[in-house]
Amino acid sequence: MTRPRVLVARAVFPEVVARLREHFDVEDNPSDIIYTPAELIARLQGKQGALTTGSERIGADLLAACPELRVVANMAVGYNNFDIAACNAAGVLATNTPDVLTETTADFGFALMMATARRMAESERFLRRGEWTRWAYDMFTGSDVHGAALGILGMGRIGQAIARRGALGFGMQVSYHNRSRLPAETEAELGARYVSKAELLAQADHLLLVLPYSADSHHAIGAAELAQMKPTATLTNIARGGIVDDAALAAALRAGRIAAAGLDVFEGEPAVHPDLLTLPNVVLTPHIASASLATRRAMAKLAADNLIAALTGGVAPTPINAAALLRPS
Ligand code: DGY
Numbered sequence: 001m002t003r004p005r006v007l008v009a010r011a012v013f014p015e016v017v018a019r020l021r022e023h024f025d026v027e028d029n030p031s032d033i034i035y036t037p038a039e040l041i042a043r044l045q046g047k048q049g050a051l052t053t054g055s056e057r058i059g060a061d062l063l064a065a066c067p068e069l070r071v072v073a074n075m076a077v078g079y080n081n082f083d084i085a086a087c088n089a090a091g092v093l094a095t096n097t098p099d100v101l102t103e104t105t106a107d108f109g110f111a112l113m114m115a116t117a118r119r120m121a122e123s124e125r126f127l128r129r130g131e132w133t134r135w136a137y138d139m140f141t142g143s144d145v146h147g148a149a150l151g152i153l154g155m156g157r158i159g160q161a162i163a164r165r166g167a168l169g170f171g172m173q174v175s176y177h178n179r180s181r182l183p184a185e186t187e188a189e190l191g192a193r194y195v196s197k198a199e200l201l202a203q204a205d206h207l208l209l210v211l212p213y214s215a216d217s218h219h220a221i222g223a224a225e226l227a228q229m230k231p232t233a234t235l236t237n238i239a240r241g242g243i244v245d246d247a248a249l250a251a252a253l254r255a256g257r258i259a260a261a262g263l264d265v266f267e268g269e270p271a272v273h274p275d276l277l278t279l280p281n282v283v284l285t286p287h288i289a290s291a292s293l294a295t296r297r298a299m300a301k302l303a304a305d306n307l308i309a310a311l312t313g314g315v316a317p318t319p320i321n322a323a324a325l326l327r328p329s
Contacts, residue, residue: 052074078240205234
């Protein structure tokens with residue numbers, strides 16, 4: 001019997017590639033080249049599976065051009081790089097890596113919010129420039145996190161983990177807005193109150209974005225929303241670029257319409273809107289919210305588990321489109 005063939009589209013932990021080789025003929029990418037759409041299609045010819053990351057777009061054109069492809073396993077919880085309707089139509093199973101990154105990502109969201117509120121990046125740059133000559137009563141005064149109003153837009157697993165940190169660890173007043181309201185007992189356990197988006201924007205001292213990206217959430221935070229926030233508020237985005245209108249955010253930060261922002265994701269990343277780079281009151285990190293070593297290993301392992309199960313007659317542990325029928329092998 002011929003072994004299934006899989007593409008590991010980006011560089012990943014060698015032990016994960018070695019494990020995949022126990023089951024499959026594997027083409028990997030140790031040089032970590034980001035394939036163009038045409039290169040990706042070319043490399044997927046004759047492959048039944050792909051281990052992907054957010055940089056590989058799996059859409060209808062690719063699926064039509066890769067008729068043997070049966071499983072795409074994303075090493076990410078977010079899957080806006082997958083056209084799920086097209087995967088369903090093509091009978092291709094799509095999987096992601098939820099749960100294993102929840103706490104790590106929540107840690108980072110909280111850390112980025114704190115760094116933003118307490119002006120850590122700006123003050124560190126000042127110190128490194130050699131400009132620190134004396135203590136001053138008003139030097140880099142920021143805003144408190146403890147006891148403040150925490151607003152969370154998007155209340156999935158990561159939003160809930162952030163709510164716990166805020167309510168239980170920092171005595172914050174937690175409000176959230178989400179497409180669907182949580183059960184009352186979950187709200188009570190989290191100490192979180194459901195509010196409208198307008199109330200969330202108006203009330204939050206620190207607003208955290210943790211919602212998935214889709215056509216519906218494109219520019220969920222733009223000039224109109226920023227205008228509804230407190231001038232003292234901070235905004236932290238660990239969700240996806242495109243949820244915030246980065247040009248509008250830069251203008252709001254420059255004009256002092258909000259106090260500061262912490263951004264781990266960007267529209268068109270790895271490019272960053274040039275105006276954001278010139279502003280002191282924004283903390284910028286390169287899409288690393290899930291990047292603890294242990295968590296990245298767990299994500300890669302889960303993506304491999306999904307591929308192995310799906311292509312060897314098992315049940316993929318974390319399917320996105322469980323209802324989809326697999327293409328016949
Ligand atoms: C995710 O898991 O969606 C992260 O953004 C990928 O790094």
